Amino acid sequence: MSEGRAAALGEQFEDLEQQHEASSLGMWVFLATEIMFFGGLFAGYTVYRGLYLPGFEAGSHLLNVKLGAFNTAVLLCSSLTMALAVRAAMLGRRRELVTFLILTILLGLTFVGVKMAFEWHHDYEEHLVPGIDFVSEGPNGRAIELFFVFYFFMTGVHALHMVIGIAILAVLTWQASQGRFGPERYNPVEMAGLYWHFVDVIWIFLFPLLYLIGAHH
């Protein structure tokens, strides 16, 4: 065990506790930059929603609320399995850890799959993709186009974060199956968990802002 300790400890650190605290703080700081990154987008969204509320509502009504709600539920479940995976890693339960990581990956893939195969594909067929084949009609045409610029960009950046998260979890799953984590070293799983929850939280804001504005009939 002590050999494993030495291998896990970076030479710049005094002990594992210091290393653990440093990587946790590093992850939180990284997430702060992510919040500011999305914050710029939310600010832009807010400005144009204020300027062109009817257009944004019209754009929002063209989205499929049911699919959005389904995906929200999928993501919330994935956060639960992720939290359980972190707990399994802390307790050193290898099989449980691998199972929960795989479940999280599957839920993440479901989200991205629904997004791409149903929602974006549908939008493409309806000529709602700005810059490619957006057809603007009526007095709100420009505003609806602007709504879809923000919709595609924000959900696109979010999906990109999902894909990166899935890739990280895939690596962790392989490492977990090799028995690389345990009560001594569960830091990477915990960090990936923080990232995964963050990406979920972003979606919790995106869903109402994009899908639920204006009265739905």
Place this chain on the structure above:
Amino acid sequence: MSTTAVEATTGVNYLNAKYGIRSWLFTTDHKRIALLYLVSITFFFLIGGAAAVLMRLHLIEPQGALLEPATYNKMFSMHGIIMVFFFLIPSIPAVMGNFLVPMMVGARDLAFPRVNLLSWYIYILGGLFTLYAILAGGVDTGWTFYTPLSTTYANGQVMAAALGIFITGFSSILTGLNFVVTIHKMRAPGLTWFRLPLFIWAMYATSIIQILGTPVVAIAIVLVGLERLLHVGIFDPALGGDPILFQHLFWFYSHPAVYIMILPSMGVVSELITCFSKKRIFGYSFIAFSSVAIAVISFLVWGHHMFVSGQSVYAGLVFSALSFAVAIPSAIKVFNWTATLYKGSVSYQAPMLYALGFIGLFTMGGLTGLFLASLATDIHLHDTYFVIAHFHYIMVGGALMGYLGGLHFWWPKMTGRLYPDGWARFSALVIFIGFNLTFFPQFMLGYLGMPRRYAVYPPEFQVLNVMSSAGASILGVGYLIPLVYFIWSMRYGPVAGPNPWGAKGLEWETPSPPPTENFEELPIVEEEAYAYGVKEARVV
């Protein structure tokens, strides 16, 4: 390094521990990464400086002496982009911060050494994109990339330059992240927050701005790219967009970015003033907290760039008041530095000359900033040479003087060699004179109404413009002298020893150059920072 140098210093150090280009390109040693940055930013400084030389030569005659107007536009854009994003922002954090933060907190390296190396590669990648943009025809938007000029009218190289800045931003974020974690988690036993050197406080405040500001300008740049790519109206008013939104997003980062440039210099100056006065710094906690205050308030003043852009008058009033507020912590620093000099044993070695030059020039730059923060005077002075002079007093007179002062101060630590002090003092003087001759006339030009970014000007402005150009050539010589003697000193300079200045601080307790692991035994700190002449003080 010659064999005599190895014998003269204490044997194995970070410079001679490994040889070969691979040992540099794959190093995770914060000291070597600092030197990689030093070489890279010097390269970009020379390019940006060359653009400035061409601009000042051109402005010798009212109708322009050298360049086509379109080429002139590309020159000032290139000067601004390179100097801001590829020299000033990385300068002190990436070179001196990388070298000193682990040593000053008594650690063997930064918290994330590989991330540190990654940040250098990201910086180089961003630099390559920007260099490509210059070579492929240049960009004429200025460093501010205002829309709709950048989205609708400018040429396609705008995208390459913007991508370069976007990429380089991540290098800045990662450096800041590394510093914050290192300062929080890796301090030596006994090194409490209020025993930290003030340079560390300044780097901490700078890192906060880098972490929270840079992502916002990144997203603004991406939106500009999206608008160009898809021809949608994010910022283009003709398509329903709001060009002012771009200015908000841009300045939300780019005004705090001014403090990314000046705060580290303030940290350096705090170190220099106390060391060369041989006296504990006056008002330690005031200087420490003023750094944090500057970082916080810097996020609340961006609107003062937009007083005449159609922003609401009430927003203007608030931004004006907040901009006045940011002058308070800056002034606190200046007063504390001068109070430190009082009754100190002041010696005028080269680093100290830069520090004193900094205080004077920064005060000028800061006070003229208040002219621009006032709503009424800004209407007259906005977009004139007054603004140019103001921010060059901050960024060159302040940030660059601090950078050079710090480089002269820690050069013996970085290389183990001393440079010729006479030449160094001479170059400090040349830079001070050249700088004032370059930029003081620009205050007058701006007050008289000469707008910035114009390739031609009315004949009555010629005398002041020629003065400014003459000053620029003196300034250029002033910058080249250190380049020569620094390179000379690496081989021929006298051996410095661990602490040539008699300075306090953990970085001076190791050999020069330091060993790869910085300290043979990790230090335990038992005294306050800058404990100069503590015993004498007790007797009095």
